[in-house]
Amino acid sequence: MTAALARRNGELGFWLASAADDRPRFPTFSGRDAFDLAIVGGGFTGLWAAYFAKKLDPSLSVAVFEAERLGYGASGRNGGWVSALVPGNRARFAKASPQGRAASIALQREFIDSVDSLLGILALEGINADQAKGGSLSAAHTEAGMSRLLAKRQSDLLYGLTPEEVSVLTRAEFQAEIAIDGVHGGLFYKDVARINPAELVFGLARVVSGMGVSIFEGSRVESAVDRRLVLEAGEAEADRTFICTEGYSGPLLGQRRIIPINSSMIVTQPLDDDVWQEIGWLGSQCLNDSAHTFIYAQRTADDRIAIGGRGAPYRFASGTGGEGGTAESTVQQLLGKLRTFFPGVHFEADHAWSGVLGVSRDWNGGVSWDPVRGIGSSVGYAGHGVTSAFVGGRTLAELALGYDSPRTRLPWVGYSARDWEPEPIRWVGVHAMYRLFGIADAWEERRGSSRTSLLASFGSRLAGLHE
Incomplete structure (x- = not known):
């Protein structure tokens, strides 16, 4: 078998x-x-x-x-x-509030404070969810990706994070945390925890x-x-x-x-200690990257890597996908990411699944x-x-x-986006956006440009993701 x-x-x-x-x-x-x-x-x-x-x-x-x-x-x-990631575009929240940027700063600070508040309640109530606060690493694999991370950090600082809460890592500093092959550098966010x-x-x-x-x-x-x-x-x-x-x-x-946007995940088989030593992932840091078709990952409490990404992004007429069966092509895409990150390691998926997250028309x-x-x-x-x-x-x-x-x-209280387009415009639009992101990633890797692809910029503006 x-x-x-x-x-x-x-x-x-x-x-x-x-x-x-x-x-x-x-x-x-x-x-x-x-x-x-x-x-x-x-x-x-x-x-x-x-x-x-x-x-x-x-x-x-x-x-x-x-x-x-x-x-x-x-x-x-x-x-x-x-994590302290705010659900949406902080600039748009600021624009919608009479308090302007101050309102979005308050929203961001509430999310930062809530990381420790949530963990404190788990401790108080005796809930064991394998929680461990190790922060998160955002990896850049291209010069364009590093430029995006630096721009994101500037936006983070504008909307309430301190330099100690989001720090820039050189290639060497990043690889001292997790030894990803070919990384240009990245960011470290302090206020992130892993859970089951x-x-x-x-x-x-x-x-x-x-x-x-x-x-x-x-x-x-x-x-x-x-x-x-x-x-x-x-x-x-x-x-x-x-x-x-x-x-x-x-x-x-x-x-x-x-609407329900699909995200897919796999979890590897448990990895031996010598593998963890080789890839240098010795703590409980979470991991993502700066690609437009980004991934997110964690080292689980039982020594696996759980990694996710978009896969097929949207089902016609807002289908939700039942119990989460996942296409083999998506599994191989996620395994391919791991093998690119850590080319000397053989990874196999032990379990694959998908689920849906809720998205408004402007992603707020x-x-x-x-x-x-x-x-x-x-x-x-x-x-x-x-x-x-x-x-x-x-x-x-x-x-x-x-x-x-x-x-x-907070400015997300009472906030409302306009409705999504009817089908089939909705299906075409969502898939076109993700197709643009995929093409942009390939273009940036092939050309080695320090600038984000115009295709990706167009897709981000279409979705309302720019701040």
Whole structure:
């Protein structure tokens, strides 16, 4: 049997599959009931919203409704980065706020502070999610890529990071951290931690269940209107409702407000100590690169490399991909990245999977709360979901319970992008953008230019990614 045939594919991914025996199980909702707060979505955002709502008011009756099982979506399938990356374009947030750049600086500082806040709650509540704060490394493989990283650092400094929080690494300094072949240099971000996302979902679910939150799995909410939730097997009334469904938000928030963009991952077989010594990856740093078709990776607690990238970016009519089966071509692309980084090492994929993240038309996330309708949402994290869910869930709880906090005044609160185009324009546009990025990467590597390809610049402006 070949390695490709022996490999596990889909099954919601490595994190959830490897923790399946440890996952808590919850009943399916049926009949009728009433709650002070109903939360749709059993991922990071919904569970953090439940946690903070109960912290603010322990007397609240809170229910979480998950259509499949906890962590089914991006929360159980992601790359496991707790980072300070803001979900969107900070310049656009600044432009939309009366406070201008100061508002985006406040947003960025909240995300930086939230990395340690999240880790502190895990320690306080006894949640073991293999968390380790080792920072992250961004690698440049071309002169153009290094130029982009330097420009990104300037933008980071403009919007609130300090020079100590994002530092420039020479080629030698980078290879002293991780010995990537052919790297030109890069950046080091201090405030990033690695986690096992499935263990975080399960641990957080146990904590909120212990706080008195009712959790229901296999309980799909078909509509949430006029403080009434209609489910497949019953109805629930709620004074307040939070929609926390990220890439699966179309049926409840509108198919053109948030679309599901696909991201794929593989995890290698465990690597021996001599391999880790050879590649020099001896700590818990996370890793990404400056390519337009970028990757993200971590060294797992059980000594594997988990690495992800876009793969096929978007399914027609906002398909979400079920349990995450992944094309062999995508697996080979990700393995190819590893073999380019570390050419002396033989890598095999042990498990491959895909999932979807929620993206607005301008790639900016947003938290909304309508006190008249009693309904709110936090969505559009665009791949930066672990910390965004923490901040977003906390903000929703504060807004709905009438608390004024630094978070309720952040510029992503009340922010709304225009709708995505209808199909087939949407499908053509997304695929064209990623095709431009792929061509631009190949052009930069072939030409060795110090300037970003005009094709990539056009694609970035089309997507609203430039700051």
